[in-house]
Structure formats: structure tokens, C-alpha cells
Amino acid sequence: MRFSIYRYDPEQDAKPHMQVYDLDIDPAGNMLLDALLMIKDTLDSTLTLRRSCREGVCGSDGMNINGSNGLACITPLADLKQPVEVRPLPGLPVIRDLVVDMTPLNQQYRSVEPWLNNADPAPEIERLQSPEQRAQMDGLVECIQCGCCSSACPSFWWNPDKFVGPAGLLAAYRFIADSRDQTSDRRLDNLQDPYRLFRCHGIMNCVTVCPKGLNPTAAIGKMKTLLVKRGA
Amino acid sequence: MVGGALSTWLVQRVSALLLAAYSLFFPLWVALHWPLDFAVWRGLFVPLPMRIATLLFVVALALHAWVGMRDIFMDYVHPLGLRLTLHIVALLWLAACVVWATAILWRLS
């Protein structure tokens, strides 16, 4: 199979270039990550990428595959048109090859205070939550912070410092939707300015690319509705 | 006002509803008065309710355009001076359009 891969080592290269690799690999039953690691192991050990769990739960290997963001480890080779064009996640500074600087994403994640707040004295047992209340968090707690969504979002490209982005907003709503959290109001306050939430124009790139099938746009919509209800 | 961002977002949504309603109604209205020549076209806007509806449409269009333009400037134009200038130009242009449309509608009678 033929692969065309984005290469850039700031120590060696003045600017990035695409490098072509021809790899003898059976597309059936193999994922893109298998191919990339095979290239690194057998053809070119300088090819640089992140990987860890190789089963789509750790979120390390988000990248741009034939123009669309996804996780290499769960993208079947058989589904890809050749030459397979692999680039780093767009909209983030490239450190080297397919490795990007995730700092903007991490900072936005932090900015929504992604932790449970409950000021009541802790009971000796668990805080009770009905299966229905727990179901409110389905589709939110599964996020693996791979960054595919935010780096596919034009609003995040233009204002990564001010717009929280789909990943961070999904996390914000995860705690609003948690019946155990007592700070929904403060969380909504934190999203009120013209940028943090309202840069989302609902184009749903995040939904299209999310490798876990989550829907940040829906979460954003629910938060807007909550803001309206609160204002009314 | 609770959050300028929320209000502008609401304005965008509400104005969109108005625009949609008028866009559905207007072709019907035209069809009812078919065939169309200039006199008939003029006549379409003579009844007061129609003039009010059309004016509301124009205002909604201007508001909708204003929120849209503001979004575009916020997304793409980061130098503050340039962005303020563009905001003012867009605002003045849209306001002028509304006034102009009012003048046209009320000159008819």
C-alpha cells in the first residue's frame, strides 16, 4: 500500500514535506496504526507519532487521515483510499511529524473546571443517583480527549485561546448533567462571554469526526438552552 | 442584560424565524397576484399589514446579518482597531439599509 505522510523535524527541515512510503501490508484486518508502526519498525525509524493503547481508548493517536480527523488505531486500512494521506491534527502547532502540541486543548479543558463540586458533607455511602440520572451522562463521560473534534473545528482554529472548543464544552456539560454536581450556575457563568461557548456555529465537524461517536454539538445546544431558561 | 453573547445568539435565532416565515409567505402572496407587472408588484405593498410585515422582515434581516457579520469579524479579524472599524462600517451600512427600505415602503402610498 502507498502512504503519503507529513514529515517535519524542526532540527533538520526548514519546512514540512510529504514523504511517500510503499509498504507490503495486507489491508484486511489491519488498522492504520499497524501500518504506521510497520513503517517505523521496518522502513524508517525516524517517523514520529504518539501511540499507547492501540484499541481506541487512550486517545494518543489522533491524526488527519485522508482529510478527516480520526484515531489511527481504529481506522481500518481496507477503508482507506490510496495513497493514504496522513497529516498531524490541524490547527495545532506541530512538534514533529504527526506529533502536535496539545497545550491549547489541555488549557481549555482545565478552564471548564472539569471536576465534581459538591459542598455537602460526604455521606458514608455513595451519593445516590438513579439509572435515569446516570443516563444523562451517557455520551459525555466516554470522551478520551484525543482532540479530533476541537482540531476539526474552524472556530477553534481561529480562537484557540478564547473558544473552549467541542472537547472542553463536552466536559463542561458532563458536570452540568451530573446530578451530583452543585455548581451548574457557576459553570454556565463561566461560558457566558461572546467567545467561550458562543463561537460554536453548529457546523458539527466535531460530531462527524468523533471516533467515539459522541455529539459535542448536542451538548453545546443543551447548554445554550439552559442559559436561555436561566435568563428567562 | 444577562450576557451580550446570549442575547445576540437569541436575536439570531428569533430573526431567523421571522425570515423563514416571511420567506414562506411572500412567494404565496406573489402567486396569488400572478401574473406580475410593475403596477401589480407596487400594489402588493400597499396594504398596511403587508408594509409592516415587510419592514419587520427587513429589520430582522439587518439584525441577522449584523450577528453574522459580527461573528465573522470575531472569528477571522483579530487586530482590534480593524475589527472595530469593520463593526462600525457594517453597523452603519445595515442601519442605512433599514432606513432606505422604510423610505421606499412608505413613499408608495
Add this chain to the structure above:
Amino acid sequence: MGDGDFVAFIMMPVKRKFDAVIVGGGGAGLRAALQLSGSGLQVAVVSKVFPTRSHTVSAQGGITAALGNVTPDNWHWHMYDTVKGSDYLGDQDAIEFMCRHAAEAVIELEHMGLPFSRLDNGRIYQRPFGGQSMNYGGAQATRTCAAADRTGHALLHTLHQQNLKARTHFFDEYFALDLLRDADGYVLGVTALCIETGAPLVIEARATLLATGGAGRIFRYSTNAHINTGDGLGMVLRAGLALQDMEFWQFHPTGLPGSGSLITEGVRGEGGYLVNNRGERFMERYAPHAKDLAGRDVVARAVALEIHAGRGCGPHGDTIHLKLDHLGAALIKDKLPGIRELALRFAGVDPIDEPIPIVPTAHYMMGGIPTNLHGQVVMPARFGPEEPVPGLYAVGECACVSVHGANRLGGNSLLDLVVFGRAAGNHIIETLRENPFARLLPESAAEGALTRLERWNKTGAGENVADLRLTLQTLMQRHCGVFRTEVLMREGIAALDILQTRLEGVRLADHSQVFNTARIEALELENLFVVARATLVSALARTESRGAHARDDYPERDDDHWLKHTLYTSENDQIDTKPVRLKPLTVEPFLPKERTY
């Protein structure tokens, strides 16, 4: 300043000082970090990957605690099951400590926000797992607390979030190289390498905690992430310290063929079962009572035997089928959504309609860095077999406390992380309070690590890392797998000796300082080599079958000679032993008896 001085100046790594440094950002490291940050100490977490990429994230089925939300339960029964599951090799004081604190540790996680699945009455959902019983060996218990089949993911993200709240200092994507020690053997921190810039860094700390996880990547077929290369174990061996019980590797009965991805025991807990090519539910023969929910070692051996006897499924007869279609689409989607996703992606089957093909796959290291139940690393020294190494702690899979003994029960690993992560954190807090002053770091303390790093700057032709790694993994799979014999393992050690000499000839093609993953893989390979050697040598020494260590030439458990822990040190491949702590903290000991399910 002369030229020589200048070189010395640029070679001198940057130094940072903290109260405590934790190596590893998985469940154990983050739980300990939270305890320390919460007490106001300055704590640094050094992790070679962003913390939520750690392997804890892949844990599926759940975390065990005798909450009794579904069936009556108490920690005494949990303790009995764990001792029995360990094939009586677990230290009973540590097991009592873990089971006693399990409920509060899980409740604490819930209070932190972990999104557990729920029962109708609002309490935490629990499912049955292998080896769980009521009344000391009675009917099946339901003890594993679960967040669907993504419990590890939920746990790791929750702990990461709490650490963000506590403002723990993270060194993300820093690779720890070696321990810093002084002449008296005190551990004073670690040397690390910033992966992004290639710059070495010295982190001084009054307490150093290793939470580097497992090393399943010594095997060819493993459920483990690529990052599980035993880095902390390598650091300990290079410091001249010992590893305990390294012969005990758990082969999980249900890994996906090829990719090795884990299919949780929770599938069988929810009612799934294994069948061979005749459609026979064969576990009824091997474990008439517990059937598919016997100990993992028992089930894994049964699966291997069925395949070996020609009763395997699939075109090559080399898998066994895990059947769960009878559970119904609703239950599978609600309680096992991640499993369905994995089966669809990596095996091309929808478990709602078809069975999942599985094979026994290397999964968990029961052995590791010997510690006491405070997480202090303990070594045989002047006055006894278990004297703390000052300043050094270890928790999680890299540690051997030993609660899992010869075979870990499902759901006990996440519990191990949080119970001992917290315990180690508390002990560090106390120790630092009593010892407020740092010892002097010798000028030369980082030299060993920097020399080792320097070795990888050599250029020229040579072998490559990936070839050697694959050869090593294949060797371990063949010579130290589910079934072992003396001949097989001696051949393995001889092959490893040869491979070791080839390691000297490995050269890197990548000499960039920027995010050089080729160099990281080389450093990881060094760690894999020493862990593999520890495993083979320890396994050869233990002339009995116990738990996960199954020898065809010594098929019986031998309590007279081997009711004891092995200790391996690198120098001369030395094997020592120390007694199992059979005396619990407060209750009566559980005496070894025949282990049947």
C-alpha cells in the same frame, strides 16, 4: 571559562526540587499524587505519556469492593477469595489491608465524581466476577463495581481531574531514566528526559514513588498497551535492588487473537460463557462449581488445553468462542458497549449475533518491586528480609505488595491501585513531616543515567530496536508462556544471552533531539530485556506449579518448599527467597489447602 568548563556547563542537566516525585501517571500514581497534593506538599508526576493515555484507561470490568449492593457481602469473604485466588502466595496482612479498605476507597472515588453505573435504588452497580464467593467458598458473589465496561477509563479520568483541581505539578511526556541515590542508599529523586526537547532533567525529591505499571510487552501477544515496558522495574534492577515473584504472569483467558485487545471477564460475569468447536461448554469439566467464573489461571489453562486437544474454533482451530448473544441486545448495549465496539472493530463480529473468538493473552504481572503495605520498597538487608529502602516507594502493577500472589482476581487490580496509592501517599506525608530536611544530592548521582543515554548517540551501522524487540517478545512467548518446562526455559535463557550481546550492537538512525521516539523505544527495550530475564530466571527457579506459573515437569503445588516469594537481582542472576506473610493484621490466617473452583 575554558572550553572544558563550557562542555561541563551544557552537559549539566537542569535541576528541579519537589517534596515528592511520582513516576507514572496511571491510577496508582495519580491516587498517590492526589493524597500528597491534598496535604499541601509539592508533588511532581513524571509520565512518559499524557496521564490519561496510561494503561489504567484500558481496564474494563470494574473494581472489587464488598459493598453488598446486590448480594450480601463483607470484606472477610473478599479476603478469603483473594487469598485463595493467589494460590496462598499472597501476603495476608496486605490482603486484609486491601479488602478492609476496599469499600471506603471505592466510595471515595464515587465522591470524586467517578460515573459508576447504577442500580435501581441509586447505589453503585456491581457484577459477578471470577473467583468471587459468599461464605468463604459458597455461592457466587457479586462484588465488582462497574462503570459500564469502561471502569478504568472512568477511574483514570476522574483521578486526573481531581489532580488538576489539586494543582499537582505534571511533567507530561518526560521519560524517567534512573533513580538518584547517595552512598548510603537513600533514594533522592530521578533523572528524566524531556521527550519534546531531548533535554535531561534532574528531579530531586525527599520521597520517590514508582508507579510505572506493568511490562506485558515482553510477550508477543499481550493485552497491554505499547507503553507497558517495565520502566520502573528496570530502574530498580539497575539500582542493584531485587524484584519479587517475577515468574507470575497472568494470561487472561479472553484476549482477541492478533490485536490482543482485552475482552473483560465482565462478559462472563454478565452471563457469557466459553464453548469449543463442538459447542460444548467445557468449563463445566474443569471447574464444575464456578464454571466460567473460576480463577483466571484456571480458565486460561482450560482454554489452552482445549485448543491444544484440537477442539479449537475458527478456520485454524486456534481460538475458543466466547458466547454472549443469548444475553440480548439491550444488556450488551447497556452494560458491555465497549466490548461490542472492540469485537466489531478488531474481530469483525457483532457479539449480539455471533460469538467472539478469544485466546489466552499475557495480561498482568503479579510480581514486581517488593513493598510493604505502606508502599515502602523493602529489601533483604542486615536485620531481615524486609527493610525499607529509604526514600523509595512503589505502588500499582509495578509493585508486589503482594496482594495477588500467584494469580490475581479480576477487579482487584484497580482496587490495588487506589488502596495502596492512598496508603503510600499517607506514609510519605508522615515520613516527610518527621524528616523535613533533604539530604545532599551527590554531584555524580545522575552520571549513570546520562552515560546510558549517551550510549544511544552512537552512530553507524547496527541492528535496529524493532527487530530485537520482536525477537525478544517471540522468545518469551515461546519459552515462558502458559505452560513451562525446565528444558524450554533453559533454551530461553540461552537464547536471551545471545540476544543480550546483540543489544550492544543496536544503533539508532534517529539522532534528533526533538520528540525522538526511536530513542525512547531503545530505552524501553533495555527495560524489557531486564524484565524478561528476571521472569525467565525466576520461573526456572520455582520448581512447582502455583497459580499462573504452570510447569509440565512440576505439575503440583509444593507448599513444603515453595510457599515463599522469590527475589531476583541482576547481579549474577541471583535468586533469593523470603517467607510469605501468612499472618493477617487482625483475623485468623487462611491456611493453604487444595484450590478448586
